[in-house]
Amino acid sequence: MSKKSKTAILCVDDERIVLTSLRDQIERHFGKTHQCELAQSADEALEVLAELNEDGVSTLIIVSDWLMPGMKGDELLIQVHQQFPKIKKILLTGQANLEAIDRTQKLADLHQYLSKPWEEEILIAVIASGLEEKDV
Numbered sequence: 088m089s090k091k092s093k094t095a096i097l098c099v100d101d102e103r104i105v106l107t108s109l110r111d112q113i114e115r116h117f118g119k120t121h122q123c124e125l126a127q128s129a130d131e132a133l134e135v136l137a138e139l140n141e142d143g144v145s146t147l148i149i150v151s152d153w154l155m156p157g158m159k160g161d162e163l164l165i166q167v168h169q170q171f172p173k174i175k176k177i178l179l180t181g182q183a184n185l186e187a188i189d190r191t192q193k194l195a196d197l198h199q200y201l202s203k204p205w206e207e208e209i210l211i212a213v214i215a216s217g218l219e220e221k222d223v
Contacts, residue, residue, distance in 0.1 A: 092122040094145050096214065099125075099132040099163065100152040100179075105203075109150060109179075109210075116211045117218075121147065129158035129166075136167065146174050148198075148217050150210075153180035153187060161191040168195040175217035179205060 096117060098109040106125045113123045124139065124146075126132035132151070139146050149167055153160035160183070164176045176195050178188065181203035191197040198220075199213045 092120060093143065094120070094147050095122045095124050095139055097124045097126065097132060097135060097139075097146050097149045098151075099127075099129065099149065099155070099160070101127055101155040102152075103127065105152070112207050112210060113214065117214065121218075128155060129160070129163035132163060133166065136171065140171075146171065148175045148177065148214055150177045150179050150214070153178055153183035159187070161187040161195070164191050164195040164197065172196070175220065177201060177213060177217065179203060179210070 096113055098106055098113070100106050100109070106127065110123050110125060124135050126135050132149070136146055149164065151160040151163055160178055160180060164178065167174055167176065175198040176191070177199050178191055178197060179201045188200050198217050201210060201213060
């Protein structure tokens with residue numbers, strides 16, 4: 088079994104195909120240095136974050152959809168920010184309204200908003216910029 092990275096990027100979306108695509112793109116570009124974790128709901132994302140934290144793995148970035156059953160992405164990112172303010176938060180959605188984006192920027196220190204469908208190069212550049220800011 089290979090040694091797990093001590094840093095992670097978490098992707099949250101209720102659509103499995105979106106998560107698979109995100110995982111493939113993130114692992115292709117960051118897989119040697121960061122593990123990629125997936126969650127299909129906000130509640131699952133909070134559980135994954137807690138487990139990673141318990142295991143001594145620092146989650147550096149969370150990429151979340153907005154429109155999901157149960158808790159929406161802006162609420163999730165606000166909760167994450169309250170518990171883990173250093174995590175860079177990216178909202179990736181085709182559904183979010185401007186009010187939700189603005190609220191996430193103000194209350195969760197949103198790193199970036201990306202719309203679906205996304206371009207891999209832009210997603211990777213946004214994640215890379217978030218990772219660079221972690222080193223500052």
